[in-house]
Amino acid sequence: MRSTDDPIRISLYAPEGRMGRAIRDAIDADAGFEWDQDRGDVLIDFSAPDGLRGSLDRAISGGIPLLVGTTSLDEGHDSLIADAARTVPMLKAANTSLGVALLTDLVERAARVLGPDAWDIEIVEAHHKKKADAPSGTALHLGLAVERGRGFDAEEELGRCGTGLTREAGSIGYAAIRGGTVAGDHDVMFLGPDERLILSHRAENRSIFAKGALAAARFLVGKPAGLYSMRDVIDAA
Template sequence: MTAIGIFGSKGRMGQAIAAAIADSAQGLSFAGGVDAGESGEALAARADVLIDFSAPAALEEHLDLAIAANTPIVIGTTGLEERHHWLIDEAATSIAVLQTGNTSLGVTLLAALVREAAARLGPDWDIEIVETHHRMKVDAPSGTALLLGEAAAKGRGLVLADTKVSGRDGITGARDSGSIGFAALRGGTVAGDHSVIFLGEAERLTLSHLAENRSIFARGALKAALWLKGQKPGRYSMNDVLNLV
């Protein structure tokens, strides 16, 4: 049995992962969960793999707990800043860490397709990323949208931070050549819809993923956790889980 511990167990994703563990036939058990204000030291020690879907402010503490217990950790928390990625890089020298903006297997494959399309279509095609989420989501663009943007930028040999354009408003002028645009829609109970639109002369190509409920992310997180168990220290992504280059 592989014991899974959850940071952020009372949140939407934490509850979905706990339910997926209960329904799983993959030899998984629920080691327990902790939330804001609760100590996670005991959980980190008894879990075989930790999954974190809490909040960026809690990430440093959770990484410290994972390192102290020598327990691998899957990080699905979004809204991370540059400092958080430094912390993840440092933790990955001691333990196996898998960080992703989306644990869906479909989104992981979509990102690979986006990178390939961006590389093959070339700079004459404009790229726009549109995402829709439920009204309670607090960060924008979504972690998934940024993941897809990174894939597009990588396909063109660019750095996303140098080409990203978000929230156009007012008299913006003509579109900058080579930019990657983002639009975020919020409302209702949408689990997550993402489209990457490539716009050329007189033609468009749209690559999309629609999430019907959070169970797909929960199942992907568990697949990632099972894969991460036993891996050497290092920083991994969902691409490694699907063996994508």
Template sequence: MIKIGVLGAGGRMGQAIIAEVQAAADTWLAGGVERAQHPLVGREIGEGQVVGANAAPLARKADVLIDFSTPDALDEHLRAAEEARTAILVGTTGLLPAHHARLDRAAQQIPVLQAANTSLGVTLLAALVEQAARALDAKWDIEIAELHHRHKVDAPSGTALYLGEAAARGRGAPLESLRLPAHCGHSGVRRAGGIGFASLRGGSAAGEHKVIFATEGERLEFAHVAEGRELFAHGAVTAARWLAGQKPGRYQMADMLGLQAQASLVRQAGNLTGP
């Protein structure tokens, strides 16, 4: 039985993860944490567990923490996980370079899996996008379009940037050097080899992403549509099961699915030459 603690228990994703943990036969809800002012603090969330405002006690009870809270809470949550030697999965979006540096430091002591998107389908999509970008040259323009609900504050979404990074890896350059400015007004001629983004916000859309490879006379499109938050919760809990048995280090969803190893083998095979 894997004991899972949920950080950001009052949010939409936190609630979905709690339901997923409670429904599974091999996981047990160790508890939940929210910011001190949240109305859920002090209330039961099932199995006699009360939502607290301090991550440290929960980290000591859990095998894995799943964090879908806010970037400004990350340092406190990582510190609690480090002190308890508890693995942590971070699904919080909007992270800055300083947050990633902090995750790297934590990964020296505990297993850390950071994911812009915990969907198993999106993880596979990113691998396909990277492969396509590696195979197709700069004459193929890359555009990434995403649609989310009206309450989402970061744009482009973390998933869109994740897909952009996959495309940039395929092109052998950092995303910062390939990312195009927003197409607005008189934007001029599109730079060859660049990666563009378009963000839409409205309604209750859980998340839709499309990666478009377009060249003269043809177009290739990869798409993923999330029909509810349950799929992200399922992916997060699936990854938490896997993470509980790992050594300290920095992991991705692709590691859990074995996609990193497969990609390495594909690249090695592509570099082989015959006798």
């Protein structure tokens, strides 16, 4: 049994991926963690949707918590995660930045206060040119925060193009920008009569996601089986 003074051992499902390497660098810089592929206290998966079943099987067989940071998951993947959460602690995060976790909370509050009648919402995100999915998982996650704040599901308006377009009341517009080496920019724009509120986050370096993943791993140690989120992490801070 590990002592509370022992470093938290992290196993990575995809250690050679971009996020895997970033997390390994973060582990090297933090004496509270060590990388141990065979005897991890927490398993972290930032691989791809088709790798999810393998990481779930590994977490369940080892009886250890799993942090899933993979994006582009569908309802079938969500069902697998929910099933696994009955056996082991699970944390699913479209973005492990602590700043984005706080942004998500602020977006939900703003959507609740401002309401849908007079305020339109547009979510604009920018990422590096190699990112294969759009809108980003974080943008869609922020859209869900809007829906929670408003209390109803919203229509999505994706990548508008053409003429004679009309904006549906209560919808959420998404725009994606791809280019260069952008780590991740997100703007949630509340556009009202004669005023605008813009809530923004800028990721300067991939290391912020790695540090947030380690904060989430620390949170998961010792937790009972269940499905957790980054909001649980910041609420516990």
